[in-house]
Amino acid sequence: MEMIWDWKSIGSLLATVIFLRSAVNDFVPHELRNFLRSLFARLYSSLRPSSTVIIDEFEPSGGDNELFEASQSYLSWRCLSSAPVLRLCKPRHSRTILSSLPSAHSATDYFNGAQFDWVFHSVDKPSAANNIFARSSSSEHRYFDLSFHRRYKEMVHSHYIPFILEEAARLKDKSRERKLYTNRSIASPGELWSSVPFHHPSTFDTLAIDPALSDSIRSDLLRFSARREYYARVGRAWKRGYLLHGPPGTGKTSLIAAIANFLEFDVYDLELTSVTSNSNLRKLLISTSSKSVIVVEDVDCSLDLSDRKKFKNLIHPGSNYGGVDECVSPASAASPFATVNLSGVLNFVDGLWSSCVGERLMIFTTNHPERLDPALLRPGRMDRKIELSYCQPAAFRILAQNYLQKEIVEGCQLEMTEEAEGLLKEVTMTPAEIAEIFMGCDGDAADVGLKKVVEELKRRSRKVVQQSSNGGELLERGGTEDAKVDLKGLVEGKPL
């Protein structure tokens, strides 16, 4: 019998459905209806071959959903190359181009032989007060649909999702772009730091310092960065202070860059004379991020952080190392408007840290350690005092190998290399001075570079002999008489 559908029969069918629906609502108990509903849902999902997981941008309480962020970076790396439509963006100052899915577009991923289909959605949020996403400031509700065959449900929860989280964390570590923050050229008064990407090529491999010192600094840094629980357990802020001291051109700045590259930390270059009050100093420090190195270069020249007792009656300011970058007097070098003082600096080194979560390394540099107040140098503030001195034979070998060719330095020119190393035991030359000579003689001219360094060392050696035969002091090592200023106590790890 042929069934004929006309408007009349459709109308009576609808009327029957409405009647049955209201009859069920009126006569079937609420519990039974719920039971039937879940029975139908289960039946429907067992007939459907695929399952879907929804990953929202925010968790119901309004906080960020880390899985959403992880999914974004995972997809960006893993399967967006297969997506038919892509959205690309390069954030300002970033080297990386970020790719993402436009709304309602999909990408496919394969994991352990299973296929996973990802669809990104971005829909306008309803403004209803009971909207669970209302706490987030965005006006969009963004989420991923992850669909897969239902037989992979277990795999998704126990393997695929953990894999996405792990990969995203790995990618984050890899792509973390270090920044150099400075308060030297603040663009607007509201801005505390201006930042640029940090690309300094110095590493522990390029640094010409005593290999034992290099190893000990590296292991100290690794130990420090792995001790989050330890610092929490003993109730100390997770920070460490280094004082780098030595003559100009011995690699203090290069060491800071090598440390930042080694730890993959951002660098905050703090110019104390641009800070107008102790409370501004505190604000600046509170606004630094974790995993950062906060640097105060030439601290003795920035402000009067001098040893209050020692300098009370000392007329001759002097220098331990001599050198060219003399600052007449620490106090007079400070800006007339600067009101940051020693107590502000000490408070910032001690006090602020408790309000910051995450590890921070604080590095002060100076050519005049004897000018600093012992309070600043005590362990707990400056945990390590590292002296970078004139080029020693072992450091010379590293420098020569880096700038010239290893085969030349340790091969046909070994004799000249050893001659230079022998001379460096008697006279001084900074790594910067030697590097400058090498810079002009790289490649084939390596032997010329070595020859020039040997000649310069011999010239200095003759000068020393001449001076001592004239009855003068041996001035070359240390540069000036002030080299005799007592530095005992400034050995590593001990306060002055």
Ligand SMILES: Nc1ncnc2c1ncn2[C@@H]1O[C@H](COP(=O)(O)OP(=O)(O)OP(=O)(O)O)[C@@H](O)[C@H]1O
């Ligand atoms: N130990 C070193 N290893 C490798 N290169 C070095 C070393 N010391 C100095 N140099 C070279 O000399 C240049 C100046 O060094 P750097 O700025 O690190 O010295 P500094 O001790 O910080 O000097 P200053 O006290 O004048 O700031 C660097 O660009 C680097 O090329």
